[in-house]
Amino acid sequence: MCLKTPKTELLEEEKQIQVTINNYIDEFKHIKFNAGAGAGKTHALKESLLYIVNKYGMKLKYHNQQILCITYTNVATNEIKERIGNSSLVKVSTIHERIWELIKDYQKELVQIHQEKVSNELIETQATLNNPDIVKYKKFQDLDEANQETLRQILLDNRELYYKNKDKNAATFKTAFQGIVDSSMMSNVGQFKDIIKAIYKISNYQICLTKIDTKEYKTVVYDSKQNTDSLHRMKVSHETLLEYGLKIVDKYDTLKKIIINKFPYILIDEYQDTAENVIKIINLLSMYSEQINYNLFIGYFGDTAQNIYDIGVGSNIDEIHPNLVSVNKRFNRRSAKQVIEVINKIRNDHIEQISIYEDDDCGSVKFYQGSEDKINDFITQCRIDLNISDTNKLHCFVLKNELVAKYNGFENIYNSFKDTSLYSGVNYQALNTELVTYDKTKLGVIQNIFYKIIELQQLLVNPKTPISDMLNEKIYEGFNFKELFDLIELLKSISGNTLKEYIESIFNNYENSETKGYKKKVEDIFKEIDTYTLENLVSYILEKLYRDIGDEQLEESKEKIEILLSIPISEYIKWFEFVNRVEKQDIIYHTYHGTKGLEFDNVLVIMENKFGKETNKFSNFFSNPNSGDENTKNLLYVACSRARKNLKIFYLDDVSSFRNGIESIFGNIYIYE
DNA sequence: AGCAATTCTCTTTTT
DNA sequence: GAGAATTGCT
Secondary structure, eight states, X not given: OOSOOBOHHHHHHHHHHHHHHHHHHHHTOOEEEEEOTTSOHHHHHHHHHHHHHHHHHHHHHHTTOOEEEEESSHHHHHHHHHHHXXXXXXXXXXXXXXXHHHHTTXXXXXXXXXXXXXXXXXXXXXXXXXXXXXXXGHHHHTSOHHHHHHHHHHXXXXXXXXXXXXXXXXXXXXXXXXXXXXXXXXSSHHHHHHHHHHHHHHHHHHHHHHHHHTTSOOOOEEOTTOSSOBGGGTEEOHHHHHHHHHHHHHHOHHHHHHHHHHOSEEEEESGGGSBHHHHHHHHHHHHHHHHTTOOOEEEEEEOGGGOOSTTBOGGGHHHHSOOOEEEEEOEESSSOHHHHHHHHHHHOSSOOOEESBSOOOOOEEEEEEOOGGGHHHHHHHHHHHTXXXXXXXXXXXXXXXXXXXXXXXXXXXXXXXXXXXXXXXXXXXXXXXXXXXXXXXXXXXHHHHHHHHHHHHHHHHOTTOXXXXXXXXXXXXXXXXXXXXXXXXXHHTOOOSBHHHHHHHHHHHHHHOOOTTHHHHHHHHTTTOSSOOHHHHHHHHHHHHSTTOOGGGHHHHHHHHHHXXXXXXXXXXXXXXXXXXXXXXXXXXXXXXXXXXXXXXXXXXXXOSOBTTBSSHHHHHHHOTTSOOHHHHHHHHHHHTTEEEEEEEEESSOOGGGHHHHHHHHOSEEEOO
């Protein structure tokens, strides 16, 4: 037996910890619950919620009050909702959703806060443009006032020209503005573009402030789909929402009162990932409740060692919200003792876990020195050593999504999208969000069309698919049996080896068949397109993936789209399965970050040093594990603590100069050749 | 040659 | 959008 039988006395102690938490809840003492990986943190959160519901539910209901539970992600929100059963007494949501709901009705106050922000930004931008220390603005600063004003007018009148050419190369840009702006201004096109950007920004802010004054702008909007503010359009994104939330709560005691009256219990999941401004808001509520002698309970649940995003407050929480009572849990309900021993050494702090199980001696941890070209051989070896099969899978961790795409079999799709103008430049990160994702709602526009095509293909291939899955209710509504049969036969006749061939086959039927319902199905997939020809589809893709290109790049871009469409449909299926987390192989690849909250029997951590601007990420860490590099330490902790039984680390380089650091954590180093 | 200008290259995740 | 690498100009 392995990890099945908990020790009775430890179970008793575990119960006692919950009793401690419950007592603090009764006494309205704010707590910080710390528990390492696999300790059952979410379980404790759930127990606490249920305790409050059971003991104080009637009272809360009577006063029309609720328990507020804040999570970091929508996924976590849904999980907690599921675990507690949908209780109307518990309000579970992400922080952004909740804050916006609480403040959105205070538009007068919000607009005022927004106005202050825009004014400050305006002053700052103007100051920067006139700051002699900033070299790139020198050409503008050298003009006299009258000439500055003339230039400003000219540029404002030529906005369209600028946006059309801003991503073109320097020579093209110069030509575009030839005769409009003196060429001496443009001797350095990069600097000239920066001057234009500053001028547009200033103008936008000024117009915005005027419109606020004249009451044309009366509301501020939070747009959860946007990742950047659009202040001059009265739109704010995630970060600024929290900033405004803090300001408005700070400013208005009435709002504080309303919030704590409605929510006398506030529980925060994964507090280490929560933004500082959120902790500040909660601290304000806490101080206010003391001031007016009102009973409020705040519970933070988390683990500072699992703070792997810069945004999170981490251990700074004690400075922002002081005097929290610490409750620690030292049990591990996930891993074998060999794994626990190692992860304790990695985190190396006051939380030293012990297994809750009697049968905890059933794991292994091994650190290997290898090289990149040996990865596949090594995995083959792991298959044998660990008895890997469809029912006993091996989960491999890599740092980057690029490798996840490659190892999961859709390298060409990844590279094709990466090569588009949409994902080059500042927007390159969006590629991962819109292609290498487990969340269909995040797929990019083109990815979404491809997804729907493969979805249809997969449904047709799978003989068990019920008809209701194959077609939207609306499409086959009122069909008789023969009509339905004909439609399915026609759909099944669609074929092709590449995506392009498959699409052509779909379009072909569209032209030549009058089968009832077929056209609707096609229109459902290609909602954004009006005529169903490959040519038209290509120009749609061109418009979406290659916006703002000149005529000279047109042919080249079309060729790239051709390559994208010529990828075999089998590769698209692999991508489709990845998005849906269909794990057909016995080896599954993840990013380190993406595994947070998950657990696997067998884990292989593939360790490379290059990660963004860091070129010696892990070698530096192992050279001095106590150097204070929390980011690498926490990432290593999160990765290794996913393993239930067997953990292997495969380091892709020579380790001789920092063996001690590795051995102090993982013990013996094995050389794989 | 020496400096200026332009182009290339980059991580993870969440809202 | 910053810093490195490459190309271009005089």
